Amino acid sequence: MSLAANLANDADWARRRNSALRAIPLVTLLLFLGPVAAGLIGTALPAFGYLPALGGETLSWVPWRHLLAAPGLAESVRLSFVSGLATTVVALVIVILFCAGWHGTRGFARVQRLLSPLLSVPHVTVAFGLAFVLAPSGWILRLVSPWATGFERPPDIIIAQDPAGLTLIAGLAIKEIPFLFLMTLAALGQVDAARTRTMARTLGYGPIAAWLKTVFPQIYPQIRLPVFAVLAYAVSVVDVAIVLAPTTPPPLAVQLVRWFNDPELAMRFVASAGAILQLALVAAALIVWWLGERAVICLGKRWIRTGWRWRRDGWLRRAAAVALIGGFAIAFFSLLSMALWSVAGRWRFPEALPDTIGLATWIGNAERLTAAGWNTLSVGLAASVVALIFAVGCLENEARFGKRATNRALLLLYLPLLVPQVAFLFGAQIMLIVLNIDGSWVAVAWSHLVFVLPYVFLSLADPYRSWDDRYARTALCLGAGPWRVLRCVKLPMLLRPILVAVAVGFAVSVGLYLPTLFAGAGRFDTLTTDAVSLAASGNRRIIGAYALMQMLLPFLAFALAAAVPAWMFRHRRGLRVTH
């Protein structure tokens, strides 16, 4: 082959690769918002009576009439709405007050290190533990009975599954606090928080007032989308609600999943209408939140103008610390109790510890645990690696062609986190059946991709964008093509954030319940689907084993994400972790 032809060939290659790169954002959007859009349509049509496969040929209001006549609907709606809003308020207020009271102290950094591991544990794992720790026959009462309480038998009081949903709120809030905390930390890095606060402090403001009046208004816009995501999630959560929410009636989303699974197929119309109601409920919650924001802004401005210094805020600082660390302690205690149950023999109330310890549960369920573990591992890895490829593609596209993601694009990214899962998963399932891949590994991995991608992208975006471009320019000047720069310079230097992003995506995938259930057509067992189906049985030993596996897998992912770069860069001082 002549040199000219070779060069032309190379140029052709480069052009093709470039056009592939240009197409990546569009392909990403299609792959990831396509199921959401198709799913919403596939849910909306049956909601109005149209689903020819089940005999619904015309549009009608009949499903809505049946929905509104369903016993307990109003109570289900109220429960979802109130517990969702309460969860978000509680979690956000604790995080904000703690940051306000303790930002810049040594304890603050320590708490940051404590909370991060909790983030990677699936919601439902914490819920399992909490259900045991708080129950009247649970660990807390076991530790103090009968010597302090006099209880030989557990007292008959309602704690878990209380009609007001307080345990549900507590369980959700405990898990959302680390998330909002880390989001707030990221936002704090974007503004000059330390000096702003110091300035306010020198003017005589107490720590909380200084932070709330000067720093908070700057960072709230940046944590707003995560807050919305928390709100949408809490209003429509299913797996945690199965463990902690009341059942007479259950929250709306749980009721919907039941209806979708009803042997009476006509119930799918009602369930679809309910899914649209769930969507409206999330929208209503977001509107209420938005109104709340207006009110807080209005009152907050007036409060700032009063110039009140609020120096005696020690009690509130301590209260915030107690709430945050108490929540963390309960979560830790919950997870510990699950680990203990997985090796417990006889362990009756009021014994503080099991009579015997053994591996019977692990041995007896080794096969199931391994099978579910492999499924979880393979789907999680596939979804997060594919998500990584798309995320790098989009970010590289942005870096090379200079298009910066707008706020609107960010909203698109958050869309699967804001739309209630149950509202589009049924429709998406129909799409999978039409494609004839329902219940397959590919379908489950794809459904996970939809939820994994936003987290991978968000976690990689900042380090990727702030990578020093001068390295690339130097490499280009030395004669490397842009692809070679990416392969040999940029990606290796970004190995650490890349692996962390994969680990984040993997942790998200491990915890996904509803997408696995719908895309897997009930035939695809992961640790989470298996554990939730066992949750109702209350068999704490085997749930404990599952919970431990749910904790271990993400933990290993994060451990690898830390260990691999450390080992690979052991001879490169410039690439070591400095902080």
Next chain:
Amino acid sequence: MRALGILAIMLTGMIAGGAPVALADTWEETVTKARGQTVFWNAWAGDERINAYIAWAGEQVKNRYGVGVRHVKLSDTAEAVSRVAAEKAAGRETGGSVDLIWINGENFAAMKRNDLLFGPWTENAPNYQFVDTIGKKTTTIDFTIPVDGLEAPWGMAQFVFMYDSKSLPTPPTSIKGLLNWAKQNEGRFTYPQPPNFIGTTFLKQALIELVEDSTILQNEVEANKFTAATKPLWDYLDVLHPVMWRSGKVFPQNGPAQHRLLDDGEVDIALSFQPSEASSLIARGALPDSVRTFVLDGGTVGNTSFLAIPFNAKARDGAMVLANFLMSSEAQARKQNPEFWGSGTVLAMDKLPITEQNRFANLKLGIATLSPKDLGVTLLEPHTSWVTALEAAWAERYAAGK
């Protein structure tokens, strides 16, 4: 009318028995075709012992017949029914995702009514000849619906009450006695929330004792009679709930959840559909050894659970081979063994060869299991239409958050 119906069923049975079922294949052909297939067995998975048994059966069938078995774990059998129905609605006539379902009662009724089942096929399975179709009538009539060879009998069940003899020395002997006891011992009784089948069975059990004329339960429910017939039941529950565990505001979600409450000492009584379940739970360390079993003087509800193959099953032959193995004396004896599961066999001892009978004779009952004599009378399940009506009425009254 009912007698006529049964006569008709018996006649059909005889005809079916005389002229082998309309199946193209002999059993040998079925076994040959089955090799290499993977059976997606949809079975309720809320109990790890049952799951372990299913896993064991899968291994056996894999080793002996080369048929793979995948346990599709259901929290409610209705999920599988709904999936088959959805596939029919979507026009998937072959290659369906469900090959075998552990089923009975209203789920069977719904599938039979909607032509979602393959068969009749059970008489083709060699081990069906050992099934006790005479002494155990429920093996041919499933909740008043004729089985017609569409599902293979798999296990016998009878409703029993477990109690902790340490905290409850003399258990009540009737539904009304239960209420009196509950009044004196507030917060010590509960039942799983219907539509969980244990909870629904408790409703049926109470209804059979409380209804004026229990024969109407054997026929399809009529809307105008339902209110009057069930009024005593609701009156009963209205009094019972306030003195129950958590004042009847929270319910355990299934049988195993209530066993845990019994183990934790939160309640004194738990319900079960397997007379030997208490013994096997004790053996496993999941219940204290002071737990025993009791039944009611007037008898308790009993039924048979079955294995059915959907009309569009992909691994139909494999499913039949698996079902046949599950009806074998080896699999049935292991199933009856409280160490593994403790569910009663569907086989007739006198039909089995002596060597096979020994498998059962040597089983220990366990300390908390009543002898067949003490189990008393088995009451027939009400017509399945009562179940749906009861569950709906219960939800409206007690699960609507009033």
